[in-house]
Amino acid sequence: MRDELNQGLIDFLKASPTPFHATSNLALRLEAAGFQRLDERDTWHTEAGGQYYVTRNDSAIIAFKVGKRPLTEAGIRLVGAHTDSPCLRVKPNPELQRHGFFQLGVEIYGGALLAPWFDRDLSLAGRVTFRRDGKVESQLINFELPIAVIPNLAIHLNREANSGWAINKQTEMPPILAQVAGTEPVDFRALLANQLALEHSLNADAVLDYELSFYDTQPAAVIGLNSDFIAGARLDNLLSCYAGLQALLSAGDAETCVLVCTDHEEIGSSSACGADGPMLEQVLRRVIPQDQDFVRTIQRSLLVSADNAHGIHPNYPDKHDENHGPKLNAGPVIKINSNQRYATNSETAGFFRHLCLENEVPVQSFVVRSDMACGSTIGPITASQLGVRTVDIGLPTFAMHSIRELAGSHDLAHLVKVLSAFYSSPELP
Incomplete structure (x- = not known):
């Protein structure tokens, strides 16, 4: 049981x-x-x-x-x-392209412990609202695959990392999703429209809005020498x-x-x-x-x-x-x-x-x-x-x-x- x-x-x-x-x-x-x-x-x-x-x-x-x-x-x-x-929620206009990397701006939802979010294999899920054939619809999506990461700064460049480092929610939490060449902007809503097509075979005319959260792709597990714990x-x-x-x-x-x-x-x-x-x-x-x-x-x-x-x-x-x-x-x-x-x-x-x-x-x-x-x-x-x-x-x-x-x-x-x-x-x- x-x-x-x-x-x-x-x-x-x-x-x-x-x-x-x-x-x-x-x-x-x-x-x-x-x-x-x-x-x-x-x-x-x-x-x-x-x-x-x-x-x-x-x-x-x-x-x-x-x-x-x-x-x-x-x-x-x-x-x-x-x-x-508690989690990281994607902002309405989240696209960030800096130094050849594509990132998404995030807002911290709830009282999250931030440090454990670094160096995790992250995916993205939530609800997307879109227009199709002149009607407004909503659908849940889940990328499932690890599509993002928030890499830690090497300790050589952050000597205070183990002695009370205060994490900046605005500048240090945006996840990295890809490397991009050139200056052509990445359209996040187009990525969501593509996910709707892949996951639900829905052809959206336009993605209108969304409520999306990053999450850790590592599944929950029973762990411990004697299987004493559930981690997740x-x-x-x-x-x-x-x-x-x-x-x-x-x-x-x-x-x-x-x-x-x-x-x-x-x-x-x-x-x-x-x-x-x-x-x-x-x-x-x-x-x-x-x-x-x-x-x-x-x-x-x-x-x-x-x-x-x-x-x-x-x-x-x-x-x-x-x-x-x-x-x-x-x-x-x-x-x-x-x-x-x-x-x-x-x-x-x-x-x-x-x-x-x-x-x-x-x-x-x-x-x-x-x-x-x-x-x-x-x-x-x-x-x-x-x-x-x-x-x-x-x-x-x-x-x-x-x-x-x-x-x-x-x-x-x-x-x-x-x-x-x-x-x-x-x-x-």
Whole structure:
């Protein structure tokens, strides 16, 4: 079971280099399991026992099973995660031709660790909007092949490289894609039109715009002397998206279960398809149209906000509170912050801990050091938007926001097990 889950995650990560691809792959897996796609522009007819999903902006997805128990009595079991990760996004007019090299200007998306992006085999993927036969269309593309690199400057020319070198996001991050002869400008949009033709057999009249991200072509892998770890890009937070999907697919038909994977968490979630937008509430209100029934249902519901936690690093143990250093392969982490950077309270934490104990899943706690700033998640945002009780949890990882992160190879199975139990739990606190 563990090895099968880990390989499934590795395959999912490889197929999902951008939030658009992650959403598309989640949708494909849901459809294969019999979920019906809903269009927000249409009238919906949902019924007990039905399985549905809806996407927005091609980068966020909400999937749900309508249970047979009345919602006002049973509530809803929600699991939340996010589809985006820090990366390098291509600028609108990105072409740079300097000293015989073709480069692309990039904007840093989210709080990326920049140093690991150097000397990697990079490819490019995302969504392209184009005109064909007088109509505007969009399509996902993925070059897949390593087409770019950001070479480090030799240490002979940068003696400060190992002693606190500050990376300039504007001048040092543009990837190199090719050598070019002469002064004839390279047309990046023409390259995208060619990729549309190669990948989808689409002949675009003109590429109008795009949202494209560079990514590392090295696939995720189980590594370590004893295969203790999973190394890969975008573990934050596609790992939680994948775990939530596996749990939802195995859920029974008694309870109403929801998986919500929103976009833009890494930049604050304030968008139409982010957790700080109206998407989740609008979807739930279409399932529960009566105001009083909606409030009654929400007050009987619980959200598990699943986002990665900081595992205690053996080289930097002083970065953790000495009593709250989560270990890899020691189970999911309950994340707590008195200043509401996490939405956990004693009741929701107690319920999640109870679920773990009941299902023989190890569980840990994380509190940031009192002299350090604390990150946040979609948990407090969703809790404040819906008024739903929430527990923030996640799997411990190293190198969060790096181009290659590290998690424990046993922990995915732990998370899927407890989320499956949550979706099937007949009683919520």
